[in-house]
Amino acid sequence: MPLRRFQYQSWSTEAGLPQVSVYDVAHDADGYLWVATENGLARFDGTRFTNFNRENTPAMASRWVSKLYRGKSQRLWIATRRNLLRWEAGQFTEQAMTGAAPGRVRDLVEDADGHLWLAGDVLLQERGKSMLPVPGWTGAATALATEGDAVWIAGAHGVLARQSGGQLQRFQFAQLDEAFVGAMVWARGALWLASSKGLFRLRDGVLEAQPLQPGPLPPKLTSMAVDGAGALLLGSDKALFRVREGAPVERLDAGAAGGFAAIISVRTGADGSVWLGSQQHGLRHLWPDRVDRLSTEEGLRDARVWSLAAQADGVLVGHNGGFDRLAGERFTPVADTTALPDPKGYAGFIDTRQRRWLGTFGGLVRIDADGGGRLEVAALAGLQVNGIEESPDGVVWVASSGGLFRIEDDQTILVDARSGLDEQMVRFVLADRDARLWVGTEHGLFRQDGARFVRVQDGGLGATFITSIAQLSDGTMAIGSLDQGMFFRIGGVWRHIERRQGLPVDSASILVQHGDSLLVVHADGVYRFPLSELASATLAGGQLRHIEILLQDHGDRLGYSRVRCCNYGGNGKALVLGDTLLLATLNGVARIDLRERRQIVPRVTIRAIRLARAGASPTSAGMALPLGVRDLDIDFGTIDFRYARLVRYRYRVCGPDADWIDAGQRAAAIYTNLPPGTWRFEVQARYLSQEWGPSARLELTVPPYFGETWLFKIMLLGAAGMLIAVWVKRRERRLIRQKAALKAEVAKRTAELAEANLDLANHIQILAEASVTDALTGLHNRRFMQEHVLHLFAELIRAREDGSVDAILGFILVDIDFFKAVNDRFGHAVGDDVLCAVGQALREAARDSDYVLRWGGEEFLLVVTNSSRAELVNIAERLRLNVARVTTGGADPQPVTVSLGYVAYPLDGIALERHEWSTALAVADKALYGAKESGRNCAATIVFDGADGASWGDDEIRAALEASPMAGATLVVAPRSLA
Numbered sequence: 001m002p003l004r005r006f007q008y009q010s011w012s013t014e015a016g017l018p019q020v021s022v023y024d025v026a027h028d029a030d031g032y033l034w035v036a037t038e039n040g041l042a043r044f045d046g047t048r049f050t051n052f053n054r055e056n057t058p059a060m061a062s063r064w065v066s067k068l069y070r071g072k073s074q075r076l077w078i079a080t081r082r083n084l085l086r087w088e089a090g091q092f093t094e095q096a097m098t099g100a101a102p103g104r105v106r107d108l109v110e111d112a113d114g115h116l117w118l119a120g121d122v123l124l125q126e127r128g129k130s131m132l133p134v135p136g137w138t139g140a141a142t143a144l145a146t147e148g149d150a151v152w153i154a155g156a157h158g159v160l161a162r163q164s165g166g167q168l169q170r171f172q173f174a175q176l177d178e179a180f181v182g183a184m185v186w187a188r189g190a191l192w193l194a195s196s197k198g199l200f201r202l203r204d205g206v207l208e209a210q211p212l213q214p215g216p217l218p219p220k221l222t223s224m225a226v227d228g229a230g231a232l233l234l235g236s237d238k239a240l241f242r243v244r245e246g247a248p249v250e251r252l253d254a255g256a257a258g259g260f261a262a263i264i265s266v267r268t269g270a271d272g273s274v275w276l277g278s279q280q281h282g283l284r285h286l287w288p289d290r291v292d293r294l295s296t297e298e299g300l301r302d303a304r305v306w307s308l309a310a311q312a313d314g315v316l317v318g319h320n321g322g323f324d325r326l327a328g329e330r331f332t333p334v335a336d337t338t339a340l341p342d343p344k345g346y347a348g349f350i351d352t353r354q355r356r357w358l359g360t361f362g363g364l365v366r367i368d369a370d371g372g373g374r375l376e377v378a379a380l381a382g383l384q385v386n387g388i389e390e391s392p393d394g395v396v397w398v399a400s401s402g403g404l405f406r407i408e409d410d411q412t413i414l415v416d417a418r419s420g421l422d423e424q425m426v427r428f429v430l431a432d433r434d435a436r437l438w439v440g441t442e443h444g445l446f447r448q449d450g451a452r453f454v455r456v457q458d459g460g461l462g463a464t465f466i467t468s469i470a471q472l473s474d475g476t477m478a479i480g481s482l483d484q485g486m487f488f489r490i491g492g493v494w495r496h497i498e499r500r501q502g503l504p505v506d507s508a509s510i511l512v513q514h515g516d517s518l519l520v521v522h523a524d525g526v527y528r529f530p531l532s533e534l535a536s537a538t539l540a541g542g543q544l545r546h547i548e549i550l551l552q553d554h555g556d557r558l559g560y561s562r563v564r565c566c567n568y569g570g571n572g573k574a575l576v577l578g579d580t581l582l583l584a585t586l587n588g589v590a591r592i593d594l595r596e597r598r599q600i601v602p603r604v605t606i607r608a609i610r611l612a613r614a615g616a617s618p619t620s621a622g623m624a625l626p627l628g629v630r631d632l633d634i635d636f637g638t639i640d641f642r643y644a645r646l647v648r649y650r651y652r653v654c655g656p657d658a659d660w661i662d663a664g665q666r667a668a669a670i671y672t673n674l675p676p677g678t679w680r681f682e683v684q685a686r687y688l689s690q691e692w693g694p695s696a697r698l699e700l701t702v703p704p705y706f707g708e709t710w711l712f713k714i715m716l717l718g719a720a721g722m723l724i725a726v727w728v729k730r731r732e733r734r735l736i737r738q739k740a741a742l743k744a745e746v747a748k749r750t751a752e753l754a755e756a757n758l759d760l761a762n763h764i765q766i767l768a769e770a771s772v773t774d775a776l777t778g779l780h781n782r783r784f785m786q787e788h789v790l791h792l793f794a795e796l797i798r799a800r801e802d803g804s805v806d807a808i809l810g811f812i813l814v815d816i817d818f819f820k821a822v823n824d825r826f827g828h829a830v831g832d833d834v835l836c837a838v839g840q841a842l843r844e845a846a847r848d849s850d851y852v853l854r855w856g857g858e859e860f861l862l863v864v865t866n867s868s869r870a871e872l873v874n875i876a877e878r879l880r881l882n883v884a885r886v887t888t889g890g891a892d893p894q895p896v897t898v899s900l901g902y903v904a905y906p907l908d909g910i911a912l913e914r915h916e917w918s919t920a921l922a923v924a925d926k927a928l929y930g931a932k933e934s935g936r937n938c939a940a941t942i943v944f945d946g947a948d949g950a951s952w953g954d955d956e957i958r959a960a961l962e963a964s965p966m967a968g969a970t971l972v973v974a975p976r977s978l979a
Contacts, residue, residue: 003242003252005292008561012282016049018042022277024265026068028076031639036065045637046644059085059092069108079105096130106142112149119144136168145184154181173207183224194221194234212241212249227268235263260284285641291551295588299331305584307572309348318345323358349388359385379412387571391431399426420453421446427569430469440466459487459494467568470511480508495538502544504689509568514576514594521566521574525552547689550592563590601693602638602647604685609634622699630674636683637667651683676704774854777839808904810864810872811924817897817936819858837886845882869904873974876902876939897937901928914953926961930971939974
């Protein structure tokens, strides 16, 4: 993979690096990266820098750290401007040196015997327990390299020497006059020198310049390293070079993506990665990833890619400048903007006749396989073409911003609402193996059913924004949405998966099957999961357990590489070719290697424990907290220099907090007021949405205060028992006294309560009577009737059951004639007097067994019991005559008369069980108005002479009353002469 397609990430002071000038880096045995700067030493895990300087590390004689080296014994050597240190077993130890301080150390190496060599203002060699000058060498040394048991030394002004077997052999080459050799390596059977005059190779005593760039001036090289494949990585102030045997020299300029300026140190990793240190810009890490990108550097005319379609000779790529063909890793033009309805190539498709269909933001054009014929589809002019599909019958279907179009024999037909497709913005179209079309729109999914399209309403799909449709190898239909997760038709039933089932995001913009996995593309990346988990994950409570993140776009971040994933919303946005996934992105075509790789699980370690009042402590398998310390912070983390942004943590304390606490990216746990006891702290890490890795554990012992010990609790329990015994005795005597007083008080309160209950009963009776009594006349009111009618009805039923088959209830409605005229002429006070007088007259004329009620306004009701139908007319006439004695009073008294309507219940000839008492009351009301119409001051009733007693009920009676004239009923007015 070319350097320019490596992924990269940078760190500087804003990330915690102590200073911007990075002179060297080295990995220790635990995997940490150590960074040498002018302002101290830093240890890095991919997320956090832990800095060491003279203030917190007394062994450091100078802040300026210039060189690092990890030897064969796994010791890490650290060179400052004033001394040399070893990092071993978590401790810094100063290395003894004889003679003058080395000044700025420029190189460190170990010889074949494991002895350290130091190149600085002096040349030193480890002998015994000290660093001693190398015999025969004078002056400064700038670079070191080993060849078997020999050590090569570069000095000032191009001096070169080789020490072997205790003998020092010097060389002088004119090409190196006045050159500064900054780095040397032995590789490919030769000595390579990176210098201020460029790159040189020394082989068999012959020194040759190695050209790295055109022109007479070679680059001023500052640093060099060799990778696992034998390639040389060379740093300069303007570029990074890679020299591979048999391949052209690669140059990654500082201004290019991934390039770095003012490089002063280069290191390579066993995984093919490259670490760069800059004089001014901090630290950069480059690595080959499973994801790379093909863009304008490979000939693509515009980096904003919209569509991909496989064709016989490569891949048809649509972009903002038209369409190109991708073959291998190079792009060549297919159609430029002049040949298209719109410059932007948004959807490309190759049909079975190898014709190219080129959809744009503003129309569709077809180009024949030989390139000769060209057809611009007029019906789609000005429309955005989102997707193109060919059904088995050779019909081409086009999804567009204006709906779904069918193209057959160069005839274009819009599939409109008459066919059931009532959505205009169509995003995706797919023909399944049964030649049935599936259509995705911004407001739902449609399925072809014969000549019509049917909206799929099941499973929550009704108005979902559909972005992708796929049919899996087993026939399952898979639907991707903008923000509602995924839908699957399994066994004829639609099932739904979203974040609750373990999805990293609710967006599933593109779905593609690869082998036994489903690839899911969304706006910020790509992941996959095994299809074997699909059925169980769609059931209630199901979860996807094995999600693998293939690409995660974290957005624009200074110093970070980025694949601007991913375009979606139509056919042809992703393409699988063998074991490679191609994606349309905003900066070219992204390629993802889909071959299975060993799943990497992040391993978390516990780094340190910070106690509230006792400072920081190193971690071990177990730790006892000091007495009185209950608050602590536990720092943990993983070592990951590539995907640290994807690492998530969870932790728990088994005991008081057994449930896992999701810490997200926070690599610390904070506990306050831990209870006494021995607790096990556990922490796990995982990559986003993937499986949790193994636990890191720490036993914590929290010593109890004396007041929390068992001894104290037993003593406290004994003292409490004694106090309780004393208290019980005193309490017993007090209770005896209180019992007597309470008994007397209860007797007193019982008597008071009985008296209060009697008063309450009297008040309730008064209120009950008031609620059924008319306040003006003192007669019963309508509510009385409502409360007592069931009692009256029950007495009627009982009388009939006892043999009195003619027993009735009589209803006589009484209305004062011309009462409004009385109010208008004499006033409402006289009107109230008249109401009272009429009520009194009715009460006097009624029998003791009858009920007199004020029914409302100037209307009264007499309920007659223990009477007969024949007697009712006499009672009514008696009432009328008794009221006739009432006058308005005053200086000009006027007589008062009433009209009456009476009826017996049950109605004559109609069965009791077929009509309600309220219906009989309605008949009396009708008779009352008949009396009014017959001249007033009389009584009337209604006889149902045409009724069918066997079939008439409430509805028939009321219908007869409402008919005009009455049907089956006759009004009968009683003669006034009756006494």
